[in-house]
Amino acid sequence: MATRHFLDLSDAGGDAIAAMIGDAIDRKAARRIWPKGQSDADAPLAGRVLAMIFEKSSTRTRVSFDMAMRQLGGSALILDAGTSQLGRGETIADTARVLSRMADAIMIRTDDHAKIEEMARHATVPVINGLTDRSHPCQIVADLLTVIEHGKPLPGLEVAWLGDGNNVLHSVLEAAALMKFNVRVGVPEGYDPEPQFVELARAAGSRVTITRDAEEAAAAADVVVTDTWVSMGQAHAEEKLAAMEPYRVDGALMARAKGDAIFLHCLPAHVGDEVSEDVFEGPQSVVFDEAENRIHAQKSVLLWCFGLLG
Ligand code: CP
Ligand code: NVA
Numbered sequence: 001m002a003t004r005h006f007l008d009l010s011d012a013g014g015d016a017i018a019a020m021i022g023d024a025i026d027r028k029a030a031r032r033i034w035p036k037g038q039s040d041a042d043a044p045l046a047g048r049v050l051a052m053i054f055e056k057s058s059t060r061t062r063v064s065f066d067m068a069m070r071q072l073g074g075s076a077l078i079l080d081a082g083t084s085q086l087g088r089g090e091t092i093a094d095t096a097r098v099l100s101r102m103a104d105a106i107m108i109r110t111d112d113h114a115k116i117e118e119m120a121r122h123a124t125v126p127v128i129n130g131l132t133d134r135s136h137p138c139q140i141v142a143d144l145l146t147v148i149e150h151g152k153p154l155p156g157l158e159v160a161w162l163g164d165g166n167n168v169l170h171s172v173l174e175a176a177a178l179m180k181f182n183v184r185v186g187v188p189e190g191y192d193p194e195p196q197f198v199e200l201a202r203a204a205g206s207r208v209t210i211t212r213d214a215e216e217a218a219a220a221a222d223v224v225v226t227d228t229w230v231s232m233g234q235a236h237a238e239e240k241l242a243a244m245e246p247y248r249v250d251g252a253l254m255a256r257a258k259g260d261a262i263f264l265h266c267l268p269a270h271v272g273d274e275v276s277e278d279v280f281e282g283p284q285s286v287v288f289d290e291a292e293n294r295i296h297a298q299k300s301v302l303l304w305c306f307g308l309l310g
Helices: 012-029 060-071 094-103 113-122 137-149 167-178 195-203 212-220 236-248 287-305
Strands: 050-054 073-082 105-109 127-129 158-162 180-186 206-210 225-226 262-265
Touching: 012 137, 050 060, 050 094, 060 073, 060 105, 060 195, 073 127, 094 105, 094 113, 094 225, 105 113, 113 127, 127 137, 127 287, 137 167, 137 262, 137 287, 158 167, 158 212, 167 180, 167 195, 180 212, 195 206, 195 287, 206 212
Parallel strands: 050 073, 050 105, 105 127, 158 180, 158 225, 180 206, 225 262
Antiparallel strands: none
């Protein structure tokens, strides 16, 4: 079997993603009342070590992958840019070859997507994208799991994205292509998602609407999603924040969606900016289910990478 890298959702494909979600649901149910650090009964990754590289900050990705490895019977270690030789200029290629000799898989969070492609080219163990400036596929596996858990089948789902056309939206659009749902993007001019992701979803038959009208984007949606207006590594531009104002998910905007719509946010949130406090703390918000699901989803991603799923 060729080494399974998970740089984007398309590396796995729709069938494998469905298998990942199914396995996550089963494993989550089987350990509902267990201590979080106890390994699953089958400990499928016993003896395996995941090396995690962080060139950007993280709470959820860092903890969820660590806990995922523990629950699968393995373990994880962390290298951060500031204290590893990567931060002093050692090449990605050499880092990939060294870590492939010392660990069983690599998870990397970085800026330029080309860096994880370079890592995958030189690694002989699976490489997982823990977020780049271009995409955040691991987050979206957790989001899809959350949507399904809340009783919403993916095919034909109407997803509204409000705010910045960023890395997380790119992975939402890729998921739309693979899992056959539709996306309405309410985004100010100048902050559209990259056209390649819109075209990918449309080519697969998904309806993707890009609108400057936030209410049109939210209308009759099953799921309303937003993210920070300023992603890691981006300048904190007043001009951008001003352009984003009409796209804040507040009670009025949420009222445009279906009555049983859920609200998602990958976190960290800036309550008062991209989402109002009443929505963030309100009954339609499932953001902490979504955060917990990072663990369950990451376990599935890891099992797929090791050829044990899909
Ligand atoms: N959502 C997410 O990836 O969170 P972290 O930046 O905390 O990892
Ligand atoms: N778009 C955000 C996601 C954080 C998890 C960022 O890249 O900073």
